[in-house]
Amino acid sequence: MAMSRAAAAVRQRRCGPLLPAARSMASWFGHVEPAAKDPILGVTEAFLADPSPDKVNVGVGAYRDDDGKPVVLECVREAERRVAGSTNMEYLPMGGSVKMIEESLKLAYGEDSEFIKDKRIAAVQALSGTGACRLFADFQKRFLPDSQIYIPTPTWSNHHNIWRDAQVPQRTFAYYHPESRGLDFAGLMDDIKNAPEGSFFLLHACAHNPTGVDPSEEQWREISHQFKVKNHFPFFDMAYQGFASGDPERDAKAIRIFLEDGHQIGCAQSYAKNMGLYGQRAGCLSILCDDEIQAVAVKSQLQQIARPMYSNPPLHGALIVSTILGDPALKSLWLKEVKGMADRIIGMRKALKESLEKLGSPLSWEHITNQIGMFCYSGMTPEQVDRLTNEFHIYMTRNGRISMAGVTTGNVAYLANAIHEVTKTN
Ligand SMILES: Cc1ncc(COP(=O)(O)O)c(C=O)c1O
Numbered sequence: 001m002a003m004s005r006a007a008a009a010v011r012q013r014r015c016g017p018l019l020p021a022a023r024s025m026a027s028w029f030g031h032v033e034p035a036a037k038d039p040i041l042g043v044t045e046a047f048l049a050d051p052s053p054d055k056v057n058v059g060v061g062a063y064r065d066d067d068g069k070p071v072v073l074e075c076v077r078e079a080e081r082r083v084a085g086s087t088n089m090e091y092l093p094m095g096g097s098v099k100m101i102e103e104s105l106k107l108a109y110g111e112d113s114e115f116i117k118d119k120r121i122a123a124v125q126a127l128s129g130t131g132a133c134r135l136f137a138d139f140q141k142r143f144l145p146d147s148q149i150y151i152p153t154p155t156w157s158n159h160h161n162i163w164r165d166a167q168v169p170q171r172t173f174a175y176y177h178p179e180s181r182g183l184d185f186a187g188l189m190d191d192i193k194n195a196p197e198g199s200f201f202l203l204h205a206c207a208h209n210p211t212g213v214d215p216s217e218e219q220w221r222e223i224s225h226q227f228k229v230k231n232h233f234p235f236f237d238m239a240y241q242g243f244a245s246g247d248p249e250r251d252a253k254a255i256r257i258f259l260e261d262g263h264q265i266g267c268a269q270s271y272a273k274n275m276g277l278y279g280q281r282a283g284c285l286s287i288l289c290d291d292e293i294q295a296v297a298v299k300s301q302l303q304q305i306a307r308p309m310y311s312n313p314p315l316h317g318a319l320i321v322s323t324i325l326g327d328p329a330l331k332s333l334w335l336k337e338v339k340g341m342a343d344r345i346i347g348m349r350k351a352l353k354e355s356l357e358k359l360g361s362p363l364s365w366e367h368i369t370n371q372i373g374m375f376c377y378s379g380m381t382p383e384q385v386d387r388l389t390n391e392f393h394i395y396m397t398r399n400g401r402i403s404m405a406g407v408t409t410g411n412v413a414y415l416a417n418a419i420h421e422v423t424k425t426n
Contacts, residue, residue, distance in 0.1 A: 039157055039397055047395040055393040056415060058406040061209070061374055062278060063341050066408045071341070073276050075334040079323040087319065094303040094311070096125020096284075097318035103325035104284035107248055108238060108255060108267050115259070115288055122298035123286035124306065125313040128277075129239040129270030130158060132285035136235060136266050137166030138305045139287075139298075140200060149235075150191070150201045152176075154399065156209045159202060159237070173201065176211045181367035181379050183213050192226045198233070205238035205267070206251040207373020210401040214244070214372055220254045224261045234258055235266040242274040244373045246342035248335070264288045271321050273374065274338050280317025341405075348407040349376065355416030363423060376402040384422040392418035 037045075043059030065071050095101070101123045105116050115121050126132035140147055149163045152175035163170050173195070174187030192201070203223075208214055215223060227234055236255055242248035258265055264287075271282040285302065289295040306312070324330045346369075353368040368376050380388075380400035388394040394415060396402055407415060 039399075043395050043397055046389070050393055050395075052393040054414065055395065056406065056411050057395045058402045058404075058415070059396045061273070061403055061405070063273065063276060063374070063405040064408065066344065066410070068406070068408050068410070071276055073334065073337045075324050075330050075337055076275060076277065076320055078330060078333070079320045082323055083316070083319045087315075089315070091312050092125070092315050092318065094307060095123075095299060096313045097315075097322055099322035099326060100125055100282070100318040101284055101286075103322055104269050105286060107241065107325065108252060108269055108284075108286065109259065109288075110252070110256060113259075119292040120289050120295050121286050122289055122295040122302060123284055124299060124302045125318055126268070126283040126285045127310065127313060128272050128281040128283040129237065129268050130162065130283075131281065131313075132268030132270070132283045133159065133162050133237060134166065135285050135302055135305055136268065136287070137163045137168055139302060141166050141168050142305065143301070144200075147200055150195055150199055152188075152202065152204070152208070154210060155202070155204070156237075156239075163202075168200075171195070171199075175208070176213060176377070178379070181213075181377065182370065183215055183219070185215070185219055188215075189222065189226060192223065192230060192232065195230065195232065198231045200233045200235060201227070203234050203236050203254070205236040205241065205254050207240035207244035207375075209239065209373070210375050210397070210399060211377040212371025212373050212375045213377070215254070217253060217257070220257045224258045224263065227258070227263060228261055233266070234263055235268075237268045239268070239270040240273050240373050241269065242335070242338040243342055246339035246346075248274070248338070259288075264290070271317065275321065275324065275334065276341075277317050277320060280320065281314055282317030282321050345374065345404045345407075346372075348404050348412060351409070351412045352376075352402075352404075352407060352416055355413055356420055359416060359420040361420050361424065374403055374405050376404050378402050378419070380419070380423065387422040388418055392421075394418055 040059065040061070044057065047055060047057040047059065063071055105113070105121055105123055109115055109121065124135070126135055137149070140149070148169040148171050150171045150173045151159050151163070153172045154176060160170065173191035174184045177184035206214055238252070238255065241251045244251045255265065255267065266287045267285070269284040271277045287298050289298055324334050349369045353365045356365045367379065371377060378400040382398040385396060385398050385400055388396070
C-alpha cells in the first residue's frame with residue numbers, strides 16, 4: 001500500500017529520505033567479496049559439475065565402499081534402531097552426553113586409565129573433530145593469551161583456519177620429507193628442540209592428513225622425550241582412530257606413549273571417519289589436568305566457551321556413539337567394521353602400487369604402501385594434478401593428495417594408468 005504523504009513526512013523526519021535509505025540498505029553488504037573456495041570442498045563441486053562417465057573423485061576425505069558408494073555401518077544402523085523413539089528431544093547438558101564422553105575417554109586414554117578413575121580429565125562433547133580443535137584453540141587463547149601453536153608442515157588445511165580464527169599465532173614445524181616421501185624426523189626433532197620452552201604443538205595422533213606419514217613407535221618415544229625436556233604441550237588431533245591400522249588401540253599408541261611419560265595432553269576425537277558419522281558432528285575434546293579440582297574448573301570453562309557459540313551439542317550422533325561403545329556386542333561389530341574399512345584401503349594401496357609397477361613406471365611408488373590412513377601423498381605436482389583432472393576427469397587436491405577411500409577395484413587401473421601418463425614425462 002502506498003504511504004500517505006503525512007506518514008512519509010514522519011518517516012522522513014525519523015529516518016531520512018526513502019530513496020537514500022533504501023540504497024544504503026542495498027549496500028550493507030555490497031563490499032563483501034566471495035570467499036576463497038575451500039581447497040578440499042571445491043574439488044567435490046568441480047567433480048559434480050563434470051558430466052564425464054569416467055570421472056573419479058579421490059579428493060574428498062569420506063569413505064566409499066568398493067562400488068564407490070557412501071557407507072553406513074551396520075553397527076550404526078542397529079544403534080539407530082535401538083535409539084529410535086527411545087528418548088525425548090530435550091537438550092543435552094552444556095558439556096554434552098556424559099555416556100558418550102565416558103566411552104570416548106576409554107577409547108583414547110585406555111579402558112583402565114588411571115586418569116579416568118582419578119577424574120583428572122576435563123572433557124566435553126564437541127562438534128566432531130573440527131569443533132573439538134576449535135574449542136581447544138579458543139580455550140588456549142583465553143587462558144594462555146600469549147601462547148602460539150606449532151603446526152606440522154603440511155597439515156589438514158583447516159587447522160590453519162581454526163587457530164587463525166581463534167587468534168592464536170601459528171608457527172610451523174618440519175614434518176614431511178618430500179624426497180623420501182616419508183617423515184622428516186631430523187627436521188621435526190630440531191624444531192621441537194628449537195621452539196621456546198613450553199610451546200603448544202599440534203600432533204596428528206595417527207594417519208597424518210594429508211601425508212599418510214606417521215612416526216614409528218620408537219620415533220614417538222623420542223618425540224615424547226624431547227617434549228618432556230622442553231616442557232611442551234602436546235595437543236593430539238585424533239580424527240582417524242581405528243581407521244589407520246584397523247585397530248583403535250594401536251592407533252592410540254602415540255597418545256599412550258605420551259601418557260606413560262607423564263605428559264598432560266589435549267585430545268580432539270572425531271567419529272566422522274571411524275564410525276562413518278560425518279554429518280552427525282559427533283566428537284569429544286579432552287584435556288588431562290593436574291587433578292580433579294582443576295579438571296572441574298577447565299570443563300566449566302570449556303562449557304562457557306561453547307555456550308555462546310552453539311549452547312549445547314547435538315543429541316543424535318552422541319546417542320549412536322554411546323549405544324555402540326556401551327554395548328559389548330555392538331562394539332565388537334564396530335571393531336570388525338572399522339577394520340574392514342581400513343583393510344579395504346590398505347588393499348587399494350597395494351593394488352595402486354602394483355598397477356603402476358606393472359605399467360612399467362620407472363618411479364618408486366613404495367610410499368603408497370608405506371603411508372597409512374585415508375590419504376596417499378603421491379608426490380605429484382599441481383601441474384600433474386591439473387592434467388589428471390583436465391585429461392582424465394580425476395579430481396583431487398592440487399597438493400597431490402589421493403583419498404584412498406575413493407579408490408575401488410573398478411577404478412584403480414584407470415587411476416594408475418592416468419597417474420603413469422602424467423608422471424612419465426618428468
Ligand atoms: C586431521 C583432521 N582433523 C580433524 C578433522 C575433522 O573432521 P570432522 O570435523 O568431520 O570430525 C579431519 C577431517 O578431515 C582431519 O583430517
